Amino acid sequence: MAKAPTKTEAKTVTVKQTGSPIRRTKDQRATLAGLGLNKMGRVSTLEDTPSVRGMIAKVHHMVTIVE
Secondary structure, three states, X not given: OOOOOOOOOOOEEEEEEOOOOOOXXXXXXXXXXXXXXXXXXXXXXXXXOHHHHHHHHHOOOOEEEEO
């Protein structure tokens, strides 16, 4: 039988950068850096929190959520 996830096993979300930060606003470039992305094709795995979801929503046109 599968074990139930505990508090220490936090849910994660994996994002991949698909768009270039060239000619984007400074705050969008800073958001990509905050997500751990700065070059095309980079993949970053982050804890799934409301703040991370908000950052992804801000740059949704430059990232893809990988399952």
